[in-house]
Amino acid sequence: MTETIHPNPAEDSVGYDPTAIERKWQERWETRGTNHTDLAAGVRPFYALMMFPYPSAEGLHVGNLFAFTGNDIYGRFQRLQGHTVFEPLGYDAFGIHSENFALKVGTHPADLIPRNIDNFRRQLKRAGLMIDWRHELSTTDPDYYKWTQWLFLQLYKRGLAYKKGAAVNWCPNDKTVLANEQVIAGECERCGAKVEQRFLEQWFFRITDYAGRLLDNLDSLDWSDSTKQAQRNWIGRSDGAELSFRVQDLEELTGTATIASGESGEYTAEPIDVRVFTTRPDTIFGATYLVLAPEHPLVGALTTDEQRGAVLAYQQRAAKQDLVSRKVSKEKTGVFTGTFAVNPATQSPIPVWIADYVLMEYGTGAIMAVPGHDERDFEFAKVFDLPIARVVAPGGATVPHGPMDAAYTESENVHLVNSGEFTGLSVAEAKKAIVVWLALNGHAKAVVNYRLHDWCISRQRYWGPPIPIIYCDHCGTVPVPEQDLPVELPYVEDFKPDDSGVSPLARVESWYRVACPTCGGQARRETDVSDTFLDSAWYFLRYPSTGFSDTPFDETITKKWLPVNSYIGGNEHAVLHLLYSRFTTMVLHDAGLIDFEEPFTKFRAHGMIIREGAKMSKSRGNVVNPDEYIERWGADTFRTYLMFLGPYEEGGDFRDQSIAGVRRFLDRLWYSVVGATTDGAPDAGVIRKLHQTIKKVSSDLPVLSYNTAVAAMMEYMNTVRRGERMAHRAEVEPLVQLVAVFAPHLAEELWERLGHVESVFDAGWPVFDASLAAEEMQTIAVQVGGKTRGTVQVPTGAGQEAALEAAMADPSISKFVVATPKKVVFVPGRLLNLVI
RNA sequence: GCCGGGAUGGCGAAACGGGUAGACGCGAGGGACUUAAAAUCCCUUUCCCGCAAGGGAGUCCGGGUUCGAGUCCCGGUCCUGGCACCA
Structure with a gap:
């Protein structure tokens, strides 16, 4: 911090001394239980939730406090409106982030995390949040993750958890699985080794079964629009069609022997249908070749003997590449299988290729390529000199033939050409008509595809809840019986990932060797742990029920307190966390365990804070440490400043110099209240301004317009003190109540000095x-x-007449009225416009 | 490439469903108090011309709608967040 800023003026005892006041009230809140919520008896319950933090070793980030303070103000305001408000907080302490940090500093996460949490709690308590600490939780606590494992079992029971082989990024040097974010340009971010793909058996949740509901429900949620849009994009609904292309011996068609033979080389008499997904079935007359993903299961059967070598080489090359760079590299590569398929619209033979620009995970893993009207297909066709046909043209144009120099992707105000009986139709008409036509011969059906993938929850790591599954030689996959939960994560000295491709837990034989719960025979635990996002996908259900050890969430309490009334958090979780929470809630709803299917009635994303115009980062060394600022200025000033520096939902620029203005405001408030008189009557003009201010603040808070609410209070303070006048008690007492949501300690102290016994938050x-x-x-x-x-x-x-009269009476205005007005526009209370 | 968000004084930012652009705060300049300084208080502070009275221009750029546009419409530039070979 620079030393040029406003020094603390509060050395003398009559001045505002935040340090003393904040200590006093934090203690008193604790002893009085001011922030305790009576969950059972409280009336008009209001659940004000904030996204819980990851307790990093660096301590609380100012961004955390920005988020929490905004939520705290909202919660305190609801309380002052007569609601019983529940504002809990916990820690999202499992995960790769903690584990990597622990590896780096050489401390076990089980030792590190409690220390971090203690530090966070200490910092949070200084910030004056209205948290009911009796309901604190940590996802790493066995009493918590017992229920995370229980949740897994509920999904398993409902057939929503399944195991399948899937590709992961593998660093051969660090011998570990990497997340996509840890792969930089095809290399491991830590050691720089070339990353490979590995296939591992992993657990998945069938979130795709819920894609339609997750999408449709968005329309009725009161969420930030940007967040809803991000979810829509992520779910990625595409309306299209599945078309099938027949592959067979084409001798009869072309006279050329292009015999498709099976993997063992035998003659394939059976025709094979290749199914493709397309959103543009209208362009089928322009489909000049097919492309399958390299991993497509039909590739072996479709490859001719002459092409087999090249195809296998290409498949191997694709498999070696890491997942990220395979998707990023735009140069088109591919290999011809040697086989042809029949375009069902034109009846012409078209070649079948494999290429890595087609992804196995999406659609059917195969496409019909329409190079005339798709940029990627066009590029590919250019590289391999494949035919390009035009089947769509601008409206009114006559069949333009001949070579194209780019894909024509326009779909509005265009019509089909070179498309048989469909020529002349618009794209929308042709989509329907062609699907209907092809469906007659079983070549098409309308299909909706989502880009959302099933949720892979397996992590080949140590620091997470073990997945509660046991593998038995006789019984197969056996879920851990609920009464045996939690499956505790053992304390393992060496938790480093290794070469095996499985979790470090797989090295702890004493832990993973168990008796089968069904037959009692020799069995082995699943050694992967679950994704951190699973921990956070249900924590809001746990807070009100932290006191219950026999159930994850008590039925009565849950009915009363959920869904969450208001949820505030960062838009970095707009997609994953919020989507997973919604999915989990839907599953629990369908299981009859809760009576709502959306967890967060209202969600608002807060903005990001930058520092002096630049992003905050450790490497820049410009990270705001809340401790220093709270020490210097007081928590109340810090809170109020954070809310004042910009619009809450957009964020703002943290500038050290500007804090002083907020502190000056609170100083003035202090002196005005402490020195207020009760003699005589308050000033009518000031009281008028007071009520205008009450109105402004009351309407700003519900819409999170905190910066303008603070400005309004400052403006009122200026009115009260104009010309060094002394405040009257009746002028400032209500202001203490308004400011309480921003500066709770100061407000309590002033409220007490005004002679009140109860907390200002009960007033x-x-x-x-x-x-x-x-x-x-x-x-x-x-x-x-x-x-x-x-x-x-x-x-x-006053009406138009009076306004006009007053205007004409003012020579500085009337001199501009050089002719009789043609028209007079009058907006009551605002404006008069004389049109000459 | 696709989908969001944005661009307003020296700076952070205000501006209800078009209706006095710049509230509030920072900084700056001047003044009061003080032996002095800090703190505090008062005044000024969008830019240009002018001693002033006053006048002109002005919300990224170019058009448009309107009595009236920061706000609405069309076209563009730049910044920023997310997704990205999703057929």
Whole structure:
């Protein structure tokens, strides 16, 4: 921190001393239980949830506090409106992030995490949040992850958890699985070794079964639009069709022997159908070749003997590449299988290729290539000199034939050409008509595809909840019986991932060797742990029920407190965390365990804070450490400043110099209240401003417009103190209540000094009185020909006549009225426009 | 490439469903108090011309709609977040 800033003025005892006040009230809240929520008896329950933090070793980030403070203000406001508010907090402490850090510093995560959590708790308590600490939780606590494992079993029971082989990124040097983010340009981010693909058996959740519901429900959720849009894009609904292309001995068709033979080389008499997915069935007359993903199961059967060598080589090369660079590299590569298929629309033979630009995970893993109207297919056709046909042209154009120099992808105001009986139709018409036509021969059906994939929850790591599955030689896959939960994560000294491709737990024989729960025979535990996102996909259900050890969430309490009324968090979780939570909730709903299917009634994403115009980062060394600022300025000033520096949902620029302004405001508030008089009556003009301020703040808080709420209070403070006047108690007492949501300690102290015994947070919200807020006179802007020429004062509610008269009476305005106005526009209370 | 968000004084930012652009705060300049400094308080502060009165210009750029556009429409530039060979 720089040393040029406002020093602490509060050395003398009558001044505002945040350090003393904040300590006093934090203690008192604790002893009085001010922030304890009576979950059973509380009326008008309001669940104000914030995304729980990952307790990093660096301590609380200012971004965390920005998020939490915004939620805290919202929660405190609801409380002052008469709700029983529940504001819990916990720690998302499992995961690769903690594990990697632990590896780096050479400390066991089980030792490291509790220390980090202690530090976080200490920091959070200083920030003056209205948290009910009795409901704190950590995902690493066996009492918590017992139920995470239980959740897995519920999905397993419902057939929503299954195991399959899937590709992962593998670093041959570090001997570990890497997340996609850890692969930089095909290399391991830590050691730089070339990353490979490995196939591992992993557990998946069938979230794709819920794709339609996850998408459709979005319409009825009160969430930030940007978040909903991100989810829509992620789910990625595509309406299209599945078409089939027949592959057979084409001797009869072409006279050329292009015999498809099986893997063992035998003659394949049976015709094979290759199914493709397309969103543009209208372009089928332009499909000049097919492409399968290299891993497509039909590739072996479709490859001719002459091409087999090349195909196998290509498949091997594709398998070697890491997952990231395979998708990123744009140069088209591929190999001809030697086989032809029949285009069902044109009846022409078209070649079948394999190429890695077709992904096995999406659609059917095969496409019909329409190079005339798809950029990727066009590029591929150019590289391998495949035919390009035009079947779509701009509206009104006559059949333009001949070579194309780019794919023509326009689909509005265009029509089909070279498409038999469909020529002339619009794209939309042709899509329907062609699917209907091809469906007659079983060549097509309308299909909806989602780009959402099933959720892979296996992690070949140590720091997570073990997946509660046991493999028995006799009984096969056996879920751990619920009464045997939790499957505790053993304390393993050497938790480093190794060459085996499985979790470090696979080295702990004493742990993984168990008796089969069904037959009692020799069996072995699943040694992978589950994804951190599973921990956080249900934590909001646990908070109200942390006191229950026999159930993950108590039925009565859950009914009363969920779904969450308000959820605030960062948009970096717009997709994964929020989507997984929604999915989990839907599954529990379908299992009859809860009576709602959407967990968060309202969600708002907060913005990001930057520092002096630049992104905060450790390497830049410009990270704000909340401790230092709270020490210097007080938590109340820090909180209020965070909320003042920009619009909450957009974030803002943290500038050290600007904090002083907020502190000055709180200083002025302090002196005004402490020195307030009760003599005589309050000033009517000030009271008018007070009620205007109550109205403004009351309407700003529910929409998270915290920066303007603070500005309004500052403005009011200026009105109260104008010309060094002394405040009257009635002018400032309600202001203490307003400011309480931002500066809770200061407000409590002033409230007490005003003679109140109860907490300001049990005192309710000031009542807005419209009659006291009303102005007698209004300022009307006067324009002549749309140009503002001055203002006039008229009595409130005055009509056009009065305004016009006042305007003409002012020579500095009337001099512009050089002719009789053609038209007069009057907006009551705002403006008069004389059109000459 | 696709989908979001954005561009307003020296700076962070305000501006209800078009209706006085710049609230509030920072910084800067001037003044009061003080032996002095800090703190505090008061005044000024979008830019240009002008001693002033006053006038002109102005919300990224170019058009448009309107009595009136930061706000609505069309076209573009730049910044920023996310997704990305998804057929």
